């Protein structure tokens with residue numbers, strides 16, 4: 001897919017920095033995102049130390065060795081990357097970006113590289129190079145689309161992930177992510193949105209009342225129920241921003257009668273570790289495991305969120321017991337399953353708008369969840385359209401890899417990161433864009449706003465909430481509501 | 490010159506072939522060993538084998554390459570590879586040499602095929618070089634070896650063609666033959682140490698880039714200890 005490269009004005013806007021000159025000077029690092037103050041002495045030395053420590057205790061060496069031996073430099077990744085397609089700046093070619101870190105690896109961690117470097121006295125890691133990495137690795141949305149197009153299997157998102165991990169060990173990581181993670185792991189509320197438990201309970205009770213009014217059905221959010229089949233863990237920001245999605249999910253459970261619960265001990269699926277640090281990834285995953293154990297739950301159920309689903313599904317087994325870890329499923333898998341079993345009914349006449357579905361990279365790239373939501377949508381949307389390419393080959397929303405949480409780079413995300421996606425949405429002509437992921441939703445809303453596209457972005461369960469039909473036995477009888485009767489008379 | 494020619498096609502040739510075989514075998518062994526180790530260390534040992542195998546096969550055959558992106562480049566590259574692999578192995582004159590060296594032989598390419606494959610390899614190598622120079626993104630990411638490899642590969646094809654299809658004086662013939670053999674030796678020697686390692690490593694790529702996401706358990710603690718960060722705030 002091709003797009004027109006951005007104009008110089010757009011470029012200026014996208015890369016305009018919001019950081020104060022004195023901070024840039026003090027931190028000696030010219031990047032677009034805010035960073036907490038960090039030690040600036042001997043950055044190259046500390047970078048290499050961190051790199052060495054990580055290599056020692058990880059599996060990255062295998063991939064790095066393979067990549068440096070065989071890169072074909074064929075340029076295929078260039079034509080796939082939405083960032084390069086938008087900027088046209090060769091420094092955004094995935095292969096170039098990865099080479100930043102691979103060259104450090106080759107120079108400092110392989111025998112040949114060390115000998116050559118010593119003999120020629122060249123190639124030692126410099127502050128400038130660290131600065132280039134710090135900028136470049138946060139330009140990439142870690143969507144992994146380029147990996148599918150690389151004959152050498154070079155996984156640029158893996159390199160981005162590793163590069164950010166090493167940088168974070170020397171203090172270079174977006175403040176937005178670090179602050180949220182600190183609250184989640186060490187703060188009083190234990191979640192990235194800093195929602196206290198009483199506020200959570202209030203919100204949910206309020207939603208329950210709303211739903212009773214709208215649907216005439218007692219739809220509940222069960223709290224702290226032990227032995228439930230599903231312990232529900234959405235991206236915690238949904239409690240603030242995606243009420244409709246949560247209501248749809250509660251409605252599905254009310255229709256099926258399966259047991260599910262939200263734990264007040266821990267209820268945040270967001271895992272910024274997937275974006276910048278394996279150490280954080282591990283700590284957050286362990287909290288999910290601990291809460292599920294506390295509640296004696298049987299399955300971990302992640303809400304509509306790509307990265308939360310991927311980090312739980314792939315890393316709960318990694319950090320919490322391999323094959324014996326709790327099974328992790330995504331809410332769309334559950335809804336699709338119960339719909340197939342005939343437990344859900346939808347009204348086919350409610351949604352008449354043109355609906356399209358956006359695949360979140362984190363659940364589609366490895367072909368995990370692609371067809372289920374489409375089958376559900378096609379079951380009750382009269383006018384479903386597909387945006388191509390889709391599925392495992394989808395185009396990133398432009399806010400992946402944690403960049404969505406960095407508010408100060410919004411202009412970058414909506415003029416560059418999401419440019420290809422915006423073209424795609426425009427071409428599809430959809431009125432409703434389904435994006436079952438907290439990150440994608442936020443990014444796509446900002447994207448359609450900034451790019452002036454007339455289209456509403458929502459979750460899959462938002463629509464399901466509209467279309468679901470409840471069994472008569474669940475409908476609360478009117479006669480128990482005296483005011484209603486009085487009004488009718 | 491004759492003794493040089495003998496040296497190039499005798500000891501030097503055997504040496505290069507041995508280096509190539511050992512070097513490539515070493516790379517395969519290293520890759521397999523690290524795959525084995527990484528799998529052992531991984532906290533989650535399950536791998537999507539179906540996906541890995543289908544993606545590996547897709548890349549070893551040309552269909553996906555042409556269909557997905559850079560179709561013209563892909564066609565050039567594929568036609569280039571066909572000649573590159575077939576001519577050295579299946580040329581009648583080469584098979585005779587193999588028979589002398591290792592004692593057994595295999596069917597040769599028909600003369601006409603060899604003739605046209607040699608020409609097509611030369612043409613497509615030139616086109617690849619031109620493409621690499623003029624394609625903005627390719628030339629930006631290219632290293633020296635990316636430009637030099639097709640050039641180096643051209644030499645034995647051109648000299649071989651000249652020797653077998655042009656009427657040369659005996660001394661010129663020997664000169665071209667010497668260049669032909671020396672460049673061939675050079676190619677074999679360099680294969681394991683450059684990007685041409687892809688001819689044996691490519692089938693392992695998809696396993697590696699999938700397994701690479703399977704991290705070992707409890708790295709948090711170990712990395713913290715090594716970096717002296719135990720108990721430090723997030």
Ligand code: HEM
Pocket residue numbers: 072073074151548549554562563566567570573617618621635638639642676685687688689691
């Ligand atoms: C059967 C084994 C081989 C396979 C599967 C293979 C595959 C590939 C692939 C996928 C590329 C990237 C370009 C593209 O996507 O079309 C490539 C490039 C290349 N290969 Fe191979 N290759 C093989 C054997 C060889 C051998 C034996 C040589 C040389 C002795 C070679 C020389 C090259 C060169 C020079 C390039 C770079 C072409 C350019 O300038 O873009 N390949 N190969």
Ligand code: SF4
Pocket residue numbers: 080081082083084093094097139140141142143144145146147156157160396
């Ligand atoms: S992971 Fe996505 S954003 Fe990053 S280089 Fe690849 S295609 Fe571009």
Ligand code: SF4
Pocket residue numbers: 071072073074075076077078094095149150151152153154630
């Ligand atoms: S697709 Fe792979 S081999 Fe080709 S240029 Fe990109 S990273 Fe290098």
